[in-house]
Amino acid sequence: MSHNKPLHIPRRSRHVPAHEWRPINRGIPEAWHAIAEAKGYRIHRRIRDRLHLALECRLCGALTAHKVHTLRSARPACGGCRERAMLAQAAKAGVVLGARDPAHRHYASYTLPCGHTARLQRGRIAKLAEEGPAAGRSGYHCAPCHLARLGALAQSWGWRLVGADPEGNANYRALGHEACGHVQRVATANIVTGRYDCGGCGESWAAAPSFLYLIRLGVSGGGTYVKLGYSRNPRSRMLHQLGLGDEVEAELIDEVPMPSGQVALAVERGLHARLRADHPDLVIPRADLAAWINVTSEVYAARAEPIIRRMLDEVESPRWPRSGCPAA
Incomplete structure (x- = not known):
């Protein structure tokens, strides 16, 4: 047997220099x-001192260092078999095993599908290999990819990612407003949804420009509906605030700009009042909404879409009374 085979060292002995x-x-x-034969090994040679042996695994052929006492009193663990199991486990989880963490036996470095390297718990990788990642989640966190995603999202809302939170909170980042250059802390959850305002040039929701919107909702196996509402950011409202279930497909089909949130709220309330009064049969009851959207009203049957579109056309027309809702 070649003496050039790598020798696996038990964790508790890894502090010993290699030359020993x-x-x-x-x-x-x-x-x-x-004894070695009965336990699945062959004694390859004596090493280090009179107390240690190099045991060759009959199953995989790897060499592992063990004390004579361990051979005689217990079943020695094969470092080669353990490493092969970890490699297979990592491959099943979709990552590549790197070096074990010398400071913490429960951690190792792994190369992720994106090409970045992360220090992860071995137990987490074992769970991913067994169960697979949850729907829409990888099961691990890639810091560089997460940072790039936050930067792209901030850019989509008109901001640039400046860096980490100056106060050291991992759930915040420092963003700079492209329009005025103001830099401020923003929660990462709000970077995703776009629900934040500029502390330098921003306005409150009541004074800031807003939109009336119409969203079409297709519920798998449950029909089609429309939702009328208002928001400073209808796309963010649709994607992040409605709490839509996985079975719901949403499409933003109309937007009407409003001079302020206060005006948008007043007009929206007037439109809902007209719909409830003139078309009560089109109003979807609260109980029918609970399973797939986190609002309790403002949703109508699909047949209401052309009616609401006409109402929104009225709002956009020059004849619309700017002091309130269009007359019934």
Whole structure:
């Protein structure tokens, strides 16, 4: 057997310098060979000192250093078999095993599908290999990719990612407003949804421009509906605030700009009042909404779409009275 085979060292002995694991010329009692054979090993040689052996696994052929006492009193663990199991486990989880963490036996470095390297718990990788990642979630966190995603999202809302939170909170980032250059802290959850305002040039929701919107909702196996509402950011409202279930497909089909949130709220309330008065049969009851959207009203049957579109056309027309809702 070649003496150039790598030698697996048990965790508790990894502090010993590599040069100390040298072969030593000492005899091996026949009784030890019999014990090793019974436990699935062959004694390859004596190493380091009179207390240690290099055991060759009969299953995978790897060499592992163990004390003579361990061979005689327990079942020695094969470092080669353990490493092969970890490699297979990582591959099943969709990552590549790197080096074990010398400071913490429960961690190792892994190369992620994106190409970045992350320090992850081995137990988490084992769980991913067994169960697979949850729907829409990888099961691990890639810091560079997360940072790039936050930067792209901030850019989509008109901001630039400046860096980490100056106060050291991992749930915040420092953003700079492209329009005025103001830099401020923003929660990462709000970077995703776009629900934040500029502390330098921003306005409150009541004074800031807003929109009336109409969203079409297709519920798998449950029909089609429309929702009328208002928001400073209808796209963010649709994607992040309505709490739509996985079975719902949403499409933003109309937007009407409003001079302020206060005006948008007044007009929206007037439109809902007209719909409830003139078309009560089109109003979807609260109980029918609970399973797939987190609002309790403002949703109508699909047949209401052309009616609401005409109402929104009225709002956009020059004849619309700017002091309130269009007349019924």
